[in-house]
Amino acid sequence: MQQREPAAPDDDVVEVLMQQHGVIHNLFDEVRASGAEDRQDAFSRLVRMLAVHETAEEMIVHPLARSAVPGGSGVVDDRLTEEASAKEMLSRLESLDPGAPDFLPLLDDLRLAVLTHARAEERYEFVKLRESTDAATRTRLATALKAAEAVAPTHPHPGINTPTENLVAGPVAAVVDRVRDAMRRANADAP
């Protein structure tokens, strides 16, 4: 088997994305386990994480997979179809009160859709991406991804009023815009 270049774990975009899949799965657990009072808060953190993660994938990972991976276009199209269906579920969920009787069943549907999507990315996209890219590219993209995550943290520090906190409280669209800006900057700064 081809020996993979041993990039340090946090410096590899695939590792960072896998880590985010773990965080998203944990956040789903938190929402499911929370009582009616805490559910909105846990759900908001989940939504922000999903926004950061999916935006980053759409901006950098999918385009790279399209060009670098043989057959990548078809694989990415399938992933975008899954993402579109998950987004639709997400927007229906956002219109519901977290205490509403439909909320948890719909959350279950979203959770299974997101897990399926994440597992498909890991199996059909990330594996190939690692094979067809060099460590330097993956490190550069990891940096961009971490920069994006930093402007939209999912666990704000309580009691400190910063622009970041405002962002956290803001709509998802703002998160997406911030992530896009941060990634463009990180990409532009790359050597």
Added chain:
Amino acid sequence: MSFNPLAEKGIPLDDQIRDWRELGVAPVDPDATHPYTKCRIITMNAIEVESVFFGHHFSRFCTDRAVREHLAHTRYIEQQQQKVVNWLLPGTASVLETTISYEQQAVDLTAWLARHEPDPYLKQSYEFAVLEDFDHLYRYANLYEMIEHRQAEKLVDGLTEVMPGRPTAWEHRHPVDNVRDPYDKATADPRSKLHTLTLVAAEQQVMNLYMNVGPLYMEPIARQLYQEIALIEEEHVTHYESLMDPDETWWERLVLHEYNECYLYYSFMQQEPERRIKAIWELHLAMEIEHLRLAAEQMRRHDRRDPEEILPPEIPETMVFEPNKAYLRQLLDTQIDLTTLGAGYVRESHERFERMQQQIHRGEQPPSEQVIDEHRARFGREYRLQTEGEHPDPRLREPETTPA
């Protein structure tokens, strides 16, 4: 109101073939399903896989066409049962998540059978091996956090502790020291025969899984860890299968296989909280009752003996998946240092063991140690889930950690 599968009426064999609709079972929810429901699925899959391969081996040694036709027929049904049972596992679970469920299953299944085993030599044999499955759970849990950034607690749900058992590095014995002495079929308690068969089936399935999925991993440490633990599973299959009396006739074995399937489906149906899964256990029990009736008929005809002679007078206490924490801690406290010499157990290392250790390790750390070192290097700690306090063996307590 004791249940006797020999006296029950099952589903006629001709009505047992299922269509695509019936075979197309929906998987369980990877997060919301009880960990022990997954353990029951994994156990019954192992049992069905064993029954299929037993049928194939029997057929290869059988000269009577009518018998081969009968075996082919029931085997096809067992294959469909295996498909329904194993296809309950969700594709959204990663191979490593499924592996962790397999090890939880191995630990709590073996511990329960050891606790209920009437024969002291067999009990010792199960107790010996359970500490090794227990250690595998800990090694894979550390790999899981490294690769998937999730903690095994999410999977085992605090029902089974995660910490070192007999260190995997010490489990590599010379192959001849894995061959135990068999029970005597004439005097053994029927429960002992069932317990041994269940453990053969379970460990064989773990072995098959690891030998096939290990190379599908990309990460070098994952590939190596699966390879190492797959070799231990070869030891475990040798260990358990050598406990079975080789003088049992093919017909006795067939009857024991079918009875054991009835026993376990009956047991799991008592305990299963998920209604849809419970219905599968009930349906499969009704199918197995007919398989048992037919096997008993064949045994009477070919062996000219009554199957009642080898079966329990009434269904044994039902097998239950439940936490075995205190029992395991007591074994951790007293049996970590055991190894085998010939068919027996010894506390001191011996020449053949040392030579095997030297040949396989060559003085280097095996993958099962490297995975812990790599985890410590990355997270500044190991992954453990010790719900009942520190490790009973001071040598296996977690070393002082430095912040990551």
